[in-house]
Amino acid sequence: MRRTERRSDCPVNFAVQTFGDSWSLIILRDLMFTDRRTYGDFLGAEERIATNVLAARLEHLQNVGLITHRDTGYALTQKGLDLLPAILDLIEWSGKYDKRTAAPRSFLARVARDRDGLIAETTARLSAEYGL
């Protein structure tokens, strides 16, 4: 994202400019689908983000209101949790087109067959954990 000013008021552009870098979605994924919650946890993720980059992304995600920082670690905000449907769609899409995908077949099946239920269930669980 070279240009810092908003390129347009298009909603797709808003999304791209808000979390369309190469690490934000990875961190949100961790907060949604894994038990990683702390700085050290995120560093342990398979993708091997650099320490300074992680710090920068965490700060950015706080600035745009997608996460907060508590004593227990980082937490999703409602705004961040509201990206769950979109991210599930991305997972479903990748599951369909990436032959090497690590997404469990059972999970992909569930997304395809019961997307709404999965969203409801996951939202409930995460809302409880994050106190939303």
Next chain:
Amino acid sequence: MRRTERRSDCPVNFAVQTFGDSWSLIILRDLMFTDRRTYGDFLGAEERIATNVLAARLEHLQNVGLITHRDTGYALTQKGLDLLPAILDLIEWSGKYDKRTAAPRSFLARVARDRDGLIAETTARLSAEYGL
């Protein structure tokens, strides 16, 4: 995307690394929701992409199989069209959180109330146009 090798087989990562740059989704948006189909059309979009960048993104999107190039202009592939649900979710999310969003209220209302219907309708229309 500094690292060119795949960072992991996580489906979220696959999506990020496939179209997670700052222009791919803008082009896909044009092919889904506007009548822009040609190089010149894309250049005319509000976001003002540079000519060389556009050419590079169009080539990339062809390489990853999201679009094709016909005499009539660029077209979505099935793989590209399959990103419609995710993009609609992003639009819905931006509509909710971006005060300045240019997304028409009527469209946002439709997405919220009848997402499945909207997807079906749009998919049908675009499938016909693109011959999928």
Next chain:
DNA sequence: CTGTATCCTTAGGGATACTG
């Protein structure tokens, strides 16, 4: 353990002139 601070590199992007 949770970050900062540095230093460095490069891909991505921006501007613009040009070509078939």
Next chain:
DNA sequence: CAGTATCCCTAAGGATACAG
């Protein structure tokens, strides 16, 4: 109209040492 070709530049990312 549909791109190429250049040149340039900076933000994003990577590596690693250090600090509280």
